[in-house]
Amino acid sequence: MKPIVNDFSIHVATVNGSGSQTANTVLLRALFQMGIPVSGKNLFPSNIAGLPTWFTIRASKDGYVARRATSEILVVMNPETAAEDAAAMGPGGVIVLNDQIKLPPLPGDRIVYAVPMAKLMEPITKEVKLRRLVVNMIYVGVLGHLLSIDEAEVERALEAQLGRKPKALELNRQAIQAGWTWARENLEKRDPYRLERMDANTGKLLIDGNTAAALGALFGGVTVVTWYPITPSSSLVESLVGFLEKHRRDPATGRATYAVIQAEDEIAAIGMVLGAGWAGARAMTATSGPGISLMGEFAGYGYYAEIPAVVWDVQRVGPSTGLPTRTAQGDLSFVAGLSHGDTRHPVLLPHSVRECYEFGIAAFDLAERLQTPVFVLSDLDLGMNNWMSEPFPYPDAPWDRGKVLDDEALAALERFERYRDLEGDGIGWRTLPGVRNPKGAYFTRGSGHDEAARYTESPEAYRRGMDRLARKWETARGLVPKPAIEVVAGARVGLLAYGSTHWAMVEARDQLRAAGVEASYCLVRALPLAPEIGAFLESHDRVYVVEQNRDGQMAGLVRLEWPAHAAKIRTVLHYDGLPVDARFVTDGVLAQEGADAAVPVPQGADR
């Protein structure tokens, strides 16, 4: 049997709230420490305890970190889903089974390792509750033996997780040992899968996108944070609160250089951000789909009255409550024009944890420079799963507070008009309440106003204001992050994606190349769409927009921006709530290319 090394996935099926998170993190970190590229995807229910949950760990010597739709190894810990989980395993599939769970008969080519987990737990602790929590460590030990995981790395990973709880550490260690020893003494290895040390992760770290976004806010100098708890954005603010409490207290007095306010709803959360932004704070909120829907009216206010704000939308599946714990990119077109009337918002689209951090900083500079709400669209996959990354760079530049007039500047002015476009970039100068010079006072309103911020219903003044906002939009186009474009010489096909979809694209491009389709790639990083994207469309015959929604929202925005190229734009759309996998993208492109260009669709490109 030819060994398959560092190139397979482990799918762990457990019950929500059973403590499997620690076991899975130990496995993930042990592989990571062995220098093997890894990714972990937590597939969890909208529930605190009792419903099925799955965790997939992918090891990939090639560095692919997107989700794979199929796994080679299954760990069965949940009787509820055992039959279905086992049935999904293909020929040669490996099943590590808690032997108290009975599986229906399986085809003979499945490899089942039944482990007496309950019996192994008996000598470790008498407490039923602890047994239930710690039993997950048995499969860590069994997998450790089966896959040749470095025992010292498992120990290090466990120590990092539980080092501060010596009693728990010892119990868990014993369970891992029990599993390992039992497997060594009782299992005959019948599968080809194994792990070997690599050197792909030197200097790298593992972090989830929400924590990365919180670090962006911390180092971006946030001063006011408002929120209403909603999955999957809550952990962003909770991480941020932890960082702020530790790093943003005045050393002398212990007083806070920040305010965190848990609002009564998302309407209040965005209202507080606008109030704080108007008064000069760096203010942000984080939410998800239903919260974004509630923020609509204030989002338009922020656009029209021109108030800086940063809004993170960690997208989940809609419409409505949808699938609260599943991932999607379904808010793009809604957020792009959130609110009634002619409203447009800059939208940043981080594709990696590092960009969650970097855009987390940039969003404040953009919001204050452009004097408008800036949205950052992450998603559950990026936000709540752990990703490998290079360390984040400390910001070199100071912050950009935008066009603000203080008393000294006001004194030098003959008069101050809040919405007068003096520089032609569509952005007026603002003053902050508290400024002493009486010239600086003005009245902010969401109703019609002229350059001096006076109420008016004048058709000319309204139109001038809207045209100026359109000019500001063009200024924004030059300031938001540029797309990353990789043109393959001679390629007729282009791929276009954004956000967390990127990671499936990396792999899909290799698969397409293996199938004879060379494709250029455009990773979109923000709205307004950059002119470079138009050039990308121009230079390719067919451009496949790949995204995680049903309606092809980015494709729609691109077609609107470049109607002359609309006919070139095709879509590959993934919208079942699970992170998109590369095979889906590849097959989607090949199916359309095949029909079109008569390119043969090879089988088994992904083994």
Place this chain on the structure above:
Amino acid sequence: MSDTLSRPAGDAAPGANRVGLTKADYDGAKTTLCPGCGHNAITGAIIQAAWEAGLEPHRVAKLSGIGCSSKTPAYFLGRSHGFNAVHGRMPSIATGVNAANRELLLIGVSGDGDTASIGLGQFCHLVRRNVPVVYIVENNGVYGLTKGQFSATADVGSLQKGGRQNELQPIDLCALAIELGCGFVARSFSGDPKQLRPLLKAAFAHRGTAVLDVISPCVTFADHEGSTKSYAHVKEHDAPLHDIEFVPYFEDITVEYEPGTTREVEMPDGSVVYLKKLAEDHDPTDRDAALDVLRQAQRERRLVTGLLYVDPASRPFDEEMKLVPEPLASLPLERCRPPRRVLEEIMEQMRTGKGLAAAGGGG
């Protein structure tokens, strides 16, 4: 005892107050409301009270929602920044402004529709948090800008201009505010500036949310026979709890009163509110008594006005959050961006997994 006008200290210019400003310096743009509107009288009282209290306009921010009342911040304190928010959401704006700059005195003006209907939730949470705002409700029981529909403060049995009768219970914003723990609750009448002005000045001196529910007749849609918020009806049913005098901390005035006739409340800045009792002796520091007075008045269909409840020791939101004394909005970069070492430490934690809590699920 009469309302005491503050007198400028020292040798200031004629008509100048303690910060050297004349009353005209507190004016705003010309009103666009109907002639005779109660709201205009409240605007006048705010201007007068702000001048008398010697407020520094640059330290004031005026906030409002949507409706006739919410237009009025444009008509006073033209030297202050103003923020006319969306309908019913001024409290959240106020909360954000306070978090960003706790040195500002916030004057919020709202209406009965803006507060008791669309904005009831935000109003409750503003009070619950005790955000320092002087929150003035210009209460006329109708929607003026949309032409006369009943609001949630309309009394049972009150008639609309077209004759339709309101059948639904009114929301008593004062009783609600007291229930929610508000530390300053007063009710007044736009036609009684003598009572309203000292109440406003006392509210300026309060730390925390100060709710002033001011009955303010709508001359166009609710000033007819059968409306319980008409000038005639309000005048007839107005039952003041006390005569009020406000003596600011910066004035050296002794008020003479006969023992047992007057209660006094000292505000946190040293100003004193004198309450000369009328028919009954209301103790404004007794929360239960305040609720009793309101319930009794409701049963007897009287409109009690005056300082219903005050807790001078109330702890405002910005204090509760333990903010640094200076405005967060003006903190320099070095106090807002932790040093490089902090990022490096966190990166190391993420590399080793040490010191990290396992991520949780959710719903």
